Amino acid sequence: MATSTVSPLTRPLPTAAARLGPPARPRRIWPSLVLLIGALYCLVPVAWVVIASTKSNSELFTTFTFAPGSGLLDNLRDLFSYGGGQFAQWALNSLIFAGFGSVACTLISTMAGFALAKYTFPGRQIVFYAILGGVLLPGITLAIPQYLLMSEIGLAGSYWSVLLPSLISPFGIYLARVYAGAAVPSETMEAARIDGAGDARVFSAIALPMLVPGMVTIFLLQFVSIWNNFLLPFIMLSDERMYPLTVGLYTLLSKGSGTPSLYSLAIIGAAVAIIPLVVMMLVLQRYWRLDLISGGLKG
């Protein structure tokens, strides 16, 4: 189990060479073909939005779907001037919610997961079951009571109302516990204690560096989940300037059903909105330790 949790996602394992099998076997074509069809299926909508974002409003409904248009610069200008620069504000909001939220959530989850994996204390089992319950409970069904409680304390409609609920991720804590259990040897902690290190120091100087790969995974999962969240900001926020991209683009689209000129805005907005996340994922792909998730159930 320890070995399966430690193998990186993208780098081929050394065993890959051993798996090549007898060299006499010919290369098969059909696996590549099926995978290629899958890749096409996944790329077509992305390609479409990139192409459609170059079309002017009249071209959008008249020219062939995958024929590039001539309106890219106009669309970009319209997008960033819409509502006095609202789109840039939405993008910034998404970045604030997802960036700050996921960094804080990662630290909080790692501390909690470390405590659950590496200490025995009264109530540990109860805490662990509460977290498992939290993983299985659809958090989004709590959005309405969360909203009501936020309005009670006068936070509804503020940045905090979206930020604070996204700081807690039972699944992140669960992953941190699994990873800490496998990556931090108790002997190393004991040795540091004998050298006189306190618990805070054992955590920050010994455990934390060992936990970095797991933390990157939790950070990315949480970043994507906050960036993609729709219902929570949709319920909590009423000021359009505080919207994240998802809610902002939704309002653009629903207004667009009355005025088709907003369609091309929604399209260029979608194209601009997905590019940073796709780039981030391609760059950080090698650091993902998603085996943590699949190994997780055994732990």
Next chain:
Amino acid sequence: MSAEIAAAPPDRARRRPRSRWVAPYTFLLPAGILFIAFLAIPMVYALYLSFRGLRVTGDGPFGVQEETWVGLSNYVATFTDPEFLAGFGRLAIYGAIAVPVTLGLALTFALLLDLPRVRGARFARTAIFIPYAVPGVIASLLWGFLYLPSTSPANWLLGQLGLPELTVLDGGILFGSVANIAIWSGVGFNMIIIYTSLRGIPGDVYEAARIDGASEWDIAYRIKIPLVGPALVLTGLFALIGTLQVYGEPTTLRPMTNAISQTWVPLMKIYRDAFVRDDLSLAAASSVVLALGTLVLSVLLLRITQKRTFGES
């Protein structure tokens, strides 16, 4: 002086366990506070609200509306509301398409990626994973335009061939169209989870089978699939939870079609009850039903599959 020195060791020995005892709680404190504030309290509050309601009190024409305990009447209203039940029906159809197709495709792609010497595997893996980075609302927007008759490439092609247009946002096809968005978004992530789980199996496990002349089919079916059982259970669980929470996709498609009502899936109805009709108690009761339903289904799934996957090994 000597007494002080003698006293020091027991004092230290006493302090150390205490700090060891306090440390885990300190590490858990931020998570605990957030868990209580944003998960436990809202849950209890939803339960409380679900038993409350507005009732007219006082006699005659001067009765006033007052919030009181109403017992189970919100739950009765939830379970007898044809729209809520119909929403669950639609959710069931949607889930019956989305969950098996997502998992089936994810497993197929993962097994193909894991075959030795497949051309283009690296490219395909990255390409199939990309939709994970696209928020559900934006994915619905992209597919929505691909579905929309005036911008759909399929209809352009049909038009060129002189064939009638295809409507995918209406009738029975609508379920497939909405499910397709979830499938598109979910296949890559699930594929990677299953694939990493496959890579975790030591290669020599297959060697004996290959020497015995087993085909890649046999290896996949008899060795690989049983071994990635836990990963399949986990992805199935996430797909199930995701299905019950579906909200953003149909809501985004709503401006494009009349076939999606305001109460198309349970969460949409809960949202309408709470914010359009101001019936918070009913919304709370429906939320509790939805959350409990999810919990029961996930525990059931874990029980059944764990017995199978772990009972054999």
